Amino acid sequence: MDPSEQHDNTDDLERRLRAAFTAKALQISDADLDHDREDEVAAALSSQHRRHPGTRWFAGIGAAAAAAAIVGVTFIGLHGDGQRQVVNGLPPASTTASSSTSPSGATTSSPSSSSGGLVTPLRHPAYQSKGPTTTLPTSGDSTASSAPRSETTTPPEATRTAMSGGSSTMSTPSSSADSSMSIAAHQPPAMPSGLPQSKALDDREYVGAVPLDDPSGGAKRMLSMPSKTSWQRTAESGNSLTVRLTYLPTDIEAYWRQTLPSQGWVADGAGWKYPGTSYAVSPITDKGSFTVTW
Amino acid sequence: MTADPPVDLAELYRTHHLQMVRLARLLVDDTASAEDVVQEAFLGMHRNRGALRDSRAAVGYLRQAVVNQSRSMLRRRRTVRAHLKVAEPEIAPPADSEVILAEEHQEVLRAVDQLPPRQREVLVLRYWSEMSEAEIADALGISKGTVKSQASRAMATLAKIMQGGETDGSV
Known part of the structure; x- marks a missing residue:
């Protein structure tokens, strides 16, 4: 084939590609789109957009407060002797009171899991025929990323709203609330005791969070999973559990990237680990399996 | 020198939503998945809006997000198709597409x-x-x-x- 003929063929192929792509793309018109969903997304995007200046304003106050604190610390440093005299003159009770307030966050962390345990049983036709399905909690499953992120300390369930249209891919956590509660515990979220723990698993299909044992023997922990995700146990040892995903309605890796950091997990290569503990999640294999260790 | 205006995601959504769904449709092959992809792309940008400073580059970021989300969608489908035969009917592209x-x-x-x-x-x-x-x-x-x-x-x-x-x- 001479160069000019080859050039003509390429031009023709390019023309055919453009025509085919255009024809296929233009099959979708505005009328074909899910307008309820569109409205909700647009509302979520615009409500957050309006909030943005306010957020900046609060950030400005925070920065000013931080600057004032720095000035104060510097002042104390420069006038330390005088300050010590004042402190020495105070009754001892005042210093005791300030130090006793710090641990209070620890006790507020445990309820985070109970909110995650409120999951309706899955009725997905794809595995109705596979025998009994046990529903486990899915921490953060019922959240939607369209919901405006709360700037207050409202409990997570109060900040969560469901995205319409059953689009499971949109489930993401309201991370600001989750992070403040879960990280304080220095443990993954707790698993409600009334649901199957890792030692109670059998070969059935389970839906929702994957249970983790707690090496300290306290409350059982869990690994959050996207809503409606189902899995089966494939192997179990004293300190690990391997599961195979059997139904995955969304990108689990993206879900974990959005959810786990707010609970205190950190990425470890393609997997996850929980700093200061032995909890870890292996990367997902190409067969849809992964292992959790504790 | 003037600061870039903040990226108005709602306006970006209004003006580019349909076009992005069409792009996603070419990559993932069915409209419902394409809508999922685009919605996730916008909400992903929304979550990271603090890092969005250049409104002129926003369409580029959006297109990149759509391509990445489409790739994730296809990878997920491959995993499901390979290992989860029971779920295949739900995710297969429509027969009359x-x-x-x-x-x-x-x-x-x-x-x-x-x-x-x-x-x-x-x-x-x-x-x-x-x-x-x-x-x-x-x-x-x-x-x-x-x-x-x-x-x-x-x-x-x-x-x-x-x-x-x-x-x-x-x-």
């Missing part, structure tokens, strides 16, 4: 479907989005050289497939 397209277009699209995902993305961005090699390289996070080689391989493969299709009718 190509019905109203002309035979000539169907032939091209069937050939494109046989390409590796990366080559398909390059072709869609080049011939549907009309992006330059540099823009495609940015969107896909690869070098311009890789874009050029992927496009070249894709065109060669397409030509071979379509020549075969014309002679034996089995594309």
